[in-house]
Amino acid sequence: MSKQVSSSADLPLPANGILKQKARDELNKSWNLPVLFSLTLLLLAAGAGAVTLPLASGQTPGVILGFFIELILLLIIRLFAFGAYRHLMQRIRREETDYRDLIYVFRHQPDRFLLVSLAQAGLLAAYLLPIYAFACLMRYSFAVMLTLIILWVIIGAALLGSILLATVQTPFLLLDDADLKVQKALRMSARVMRGYRVQYLKLVLSFLPWLLLSILTLGVGLIWLLPYMMTSFTFFFDALLYPAEI
Amino acid sequence: MEPFKQQDFKHPQYPEPLGPGGLPESLQSNGMARAAAICGVLSLVGLFFNASVFFGALGILFALLSRHKRFCNQAKAGLIMSISGIGIFLAMLAVSISILASAGLLKKYTDRVVHIDPNDPTAVTDIEEDLLNDLLKAYGIDPKDFRSSQIQGNSPIDPSIGHDTEIPQTGGTTL
Numbered sequence: 001m002s003k004q005v006s007s008s009a010d011l012p013l014p015a016n017g018i019l020k021q022k023a024r025d026e027l028n029k030s031w032n033l034p035v036l037f038s039l040t041l042l043l044l045a046a047g048a049g050a051v052t053l054p055l056a057s058g059q060t061p062g063v064i065l066g067f068f069i070e071l072i073l074l075l076i077i078r079l080f081a082f083g084a085y086r087h088l089m090q091r092i093r094r095e096e097t098d099y100r101d102l103i104y105v106f107r108h109q110p111d112r113f114l115l116v117s118l119a120q121a122g123l124l125a126a127y128l129l130p131i132y133a134f135a136c137l138m139r140y141s142f143a144v145m146l147t148l149i150i151l152w153v154i155i156g157a158a159l160l161g162s163i164l165l166a167t168v169q170t171p172f173l174l175l176d177d178a179d180l181k182v183q184k185a186l187r188m189s190a191r192v193m194r195g196y197r198v199q200y201l202k203l204v205l206s207f208l209p210w211l212l213l214s215i216l217t218l219g220v221g222l223i224w225l226l227p228y229m230m231t232s233f234t235f236f237f238d239a240l241l242y243p244a245e246i
Numbered sequence: 247m248e249p250f251k252q253q254d255f256k257h258p259q260y261p262e263p264l265g266p267g268g269l270p271e272s273l274q275s276n277g278m279a280r281a282a283a284i285c286g287v288l289s290l291v292g293l294f295f296n297a298s299v300f301f302g303a304l305g306i307l308f309a310l311l312s313r314h315k316r317f318c319n320q321a322k323a324g325l326i327m328s329i330s331g332i333g334i335f336l337a338m339l340a341v342s343i344s345i346l347a348s349a350g351l352l353k354k355y356t357d358r359v360v361h362i363d364p365n366d367p368t369a370v371t372d373i374e375e376d377l378l379n380d381l382l383k384a385y386g387i388d389p390k391d392f393r394s395s396q397i398q399g400n401s402p403i404d405p406s407i408g409h410d411t412e413i414p415q416t417g418g419t420t421l
Contacts, residue, residue, distance in 0.1 A: 021314070218300060
């Protein structure tokens, strides 16, 4: 069931620090299911890597096949991740939750979520392909191609980042409203993110030190960091769409 | 559907609500704070088996995750022990590197570690053994003497106590 989306222009969004504190407080009540979901997602991602790793180290056709297999597996894992977001969304709204939330997306029009994921993967491919093309042409003119690569890495990242930041709320909107179409969700995401893209980027970047800390734990820390990040993003979405309730 | 109600953030001028045990809510311990304290201890113990960075980083992570408005005492203790564990480990690493550098062995062993053969199962133990031999030589100790003294339990570093020398029996003190 969805709520009426309110205008966020009249009420300021809480600072990222407050959203993160809310996320910590919420998780500290019970870490059980978020940790279980996070562990599942990490194991699935590790499994996908293990499946495609032998192909990636072989000949070119194998590498291409490995790339596509990994892409498909990652898209499936993303559906589980959306299920975890659904769980967190329900939880912070004090609605009923259970472990079946993880497969929520598979039971409720997974095509909509696949479409969004494919669109975002397509954007990423559109960003990476020119870099690959310029690198292939380096043997003809090294200096020119290197300059083009550096320029594209900077300009392309700004363009890609801007588009991704505008569409970042699409899965949340789809999770929030079972009847919402993908196109409308994309447009709505761009509308609600207007003016808040920098704050969202700051929220994402604020987790970089945490990720570095998790590397020191050989990835074990991600089991707890992932739910924290996801809960913070969910609070951001709720604060953005339902400012009166935050 | 139940309306979504956020928990209010109390204004600082109003007294903070007390939780069980009479402590303010922000100072209440939780599972994460306990985990941080345990990891802090393990980070210090881990200095003996090269695990202090792992447990230290995990302890810092748990302490930060347990924070409400302030750190509770358990989280604070965990944080301090975790940082200390990592700090002591880094200090020990720096001392080891400076010993290697002063013995002129840093570049040789950095190259060997960088070009290590991953398929050779004895590569790491070979490097460790060579390193020990080179360090002993650099400090004027014969590796053979060192090994035989290790078996006999004497230290070859003190020339007065060689493997041929009898250790004088002091008899100890009687309490």
